[in-house]
Amino acid sequence: xxxxxxxDRVLFDTDSFDEYYKDHVKxxxxxxxxxxxxxxxxxxxxxxxLCGIPKERIWKVFEHDLSQFLYDxxxxxxxxxxxxxxxxxxxxxxxxSKVKASGIADKVQKVFVVQEEAKDSIDIDLLVDDSSEELExxxxxxxxxxxxxxxxxxxxxxxxxxxx
Numbered sequence: 001x002x003x004x005x006x007x008d009r010v011l012f013d014t015d016s017f018d019e020y021y022k023d024h025v026k027x028x029x030x031x032x033x034x035x036x037x038x039x040x041x042x043x044x045x046x047x048x049x050l051c052g053i054p055k056e057r058i059w060k061v062f063e064h065d066l067s068q069f070l071y072d073x074x075x076x077x078x079x080x081x082x083x084x085x086x087x088x089x090x091x092x093x094x095x096x097s098k099v100k101a102s103g104i105a106d107k108v109q110k111v112f113v114v115q116e117e118a119k120d121s122i123d124i125d126l127l128v129d130d131s132s133e134e135l136e137x138x139x140x141x142x143x144x145x146x147x148x149x150x151x152x153x154x155x156x157x158x159x160x161x162x163x164x
Contacts (some may be wrong), residue, residue, distance in 0.1 A: 003080065003159070006134065007088035007095065009147050011104055017069045024061050027053040037119050039115050043088045059097065068103040076152040078155035080159060084108040087119045087127065089134070126162060128155050 008014040022028055028051050030103045034048035048055040077084060083106060092113045099111050112122045119127055120138040127142045129135055135142035143153075143158045 001126060001159075001162070002084045002121060002124045003082050004085050004087040004122060004127040005077075005108070006127070006129040006131070007099060007104075009130040010128055010145055011046070011070060011074060011086070012098065012102055013069045013071060013147070017066065019060060024064075025053070025058055027051055027057070036119070038091075040104050041115055042094065043091055044094050054075065057121050062097040064101065064103045065101045065103070066098065070104060071147065071151070073151045074104065074107065075085050075155060076156060078151070079156055082159070085122065085124060086111040087114065087124065088112070088124050089119070098100075126159070 005011060012157075017052060022030075028047065029111045031047060031050045032051070036043050036050055038046055038135075044058045045055045048058050056162070057101070085105070086099060090113060095101060096111065099105055114121065118137040119129070119134055120140045125140060127138055127140060128145055129142060130145055131143060137142055141162060142156055142160065145154060
């Protein structure tokens, strides 16, 4: 079975990372109007532009180890004897940079970044996500996970039921 795993708020504590990101990129601040969004996803280059800072400053944050933002139960993924694929929505370079800097890429076979299409446009049999909207858009089984209340143990239990 090919299991698709969302990255943000499933494997990676995005809310804590967002605080770190704002604290470690000098001059970066919250911008609402216009929002730094392009094609429906956060655009870090646009954010830098709107804040009047060099774009390179944003990308430097990914030169650091971001593994501290992976949830503590990530090692449970090793118990899944299936092909694991990260299917994340967002700005391609930004998402891939987070995945790489977190070190999670070693635990999965592939990483896909989608923007407009449904996450099951990638050839997966099951999707684990924190967004009910994402799960409603797909035509395959899904597992909703709400961090930090729920962990990957829930995913292991549900996968066993799908296998039965």
